Amino acid sequence: xxxxxxxxxxxxxxxxxxxxxxxxxxxxxxxxxxxxxxxxxxxxxxxxxxxxxxxxxxxxxxxxxxxxxxxxxxxxxxxxxxxxxxxxxxxxxxxxxxxxxxxxxxxxxxxxxxxxxxxxxxxxxxxxxxxxxxxxxxxxxxxxxxxxxxxxxxxxxxxxxxxxxx
Numbered sequence: 001x002x003x004x005x006x007x008x009x010x011x012x013x014x015x016x017x018x019x020x021x022x023x024x025x026x027x028x029x030x031x032x033x034x035x036x037x038x039x040x041x042x043x044x045x046x047x048x049x050x051x052x053x054x055x056x057x058x059x060x061x062x063x064x065x066x067x068x069x070x071x072x073x074x075x076x077x078x079x080x081x082x083x084x085x086x087x088x089x090x091x092x093x094x095x096x097x098x099x100x101x102x103x104x105x106x107x108x109x110x111x112x113x114x115x116x117x118x119x120x121x122x123x124x125x126x127x128x129x130x131x132x133x134x135x136x137x138x139x140x141x142x143x144x145x146x147x148x149x150x151x152x153x154x155x156x157x158x159x160x161x162x163x164x165x166x
Contacts, residue, residue: 009162012137012155019135020096024110028074028091031139033165034158045078071115073123073130082147086128089142090116094135136162 009015019027028048036043049072055063073088092110112120112132123130131142140158144151158165 009159012159015136015159015162016094019094022093024074024091024093027093027136027139030136030162030165031075031091031133034136034140035143037165038154038157042080042082045080047076049073049076071113071117071119073116073119077143077146080147082149085146086123087142087146088119088123088128088130089133089139090120090130091139092132092134094138136165 009018032046032048035046039046051063051068051070051072074091075089077087077089079086090112120130129146133139133142137155137158140154141151143149144154
């Protein structure tokens with residue numbers, strides 16, 4: 001098994017630059033590991049809704065039969081002692097900026113599908129919250145805002161300990 005390379009980051013911009021080349025799954029993994037470390041007493045209340053990815057037609061039919069719903073957010077946070085409102089988080093890759101000097105167009109971030117937009121409306125109409133998240137630091141801020149916690153100290157620690165969760 002290969003050992004994980006320690007990644008040196010100085011600020012949130014360093015993390016954002018790294019994430020330009022990461023998949024949504026890699027970013028989501030980092031977010032979940034951070035959450036589990038910072039909130040171990042409620043870690044299992046944040047979980048992934050396995051509604052994406054490639055499936056064979058048979059597996060897709062079985063998932064739908066079992067209750068999979070198209071457009072559900074990537075991460076779901078049940079109500080907790082910190083906030084009694086449920087939270088759906090749809091992970092998207094951050095935008096890679098264009099470099100006009102070299103004629104390189106920016107890569108667009110992920111965009112919500114029509115099903116995801118309907119989910120957002122449904123969540124909000126039923127007393128929940130729903131956020132689009134474009135990276136790890138944004139995730140930390142979303143959780144802090146949801147729990148009414150001071151973001152600065154959590155973001156600072158997230159930057160300092162980023163390699164642990166990556």
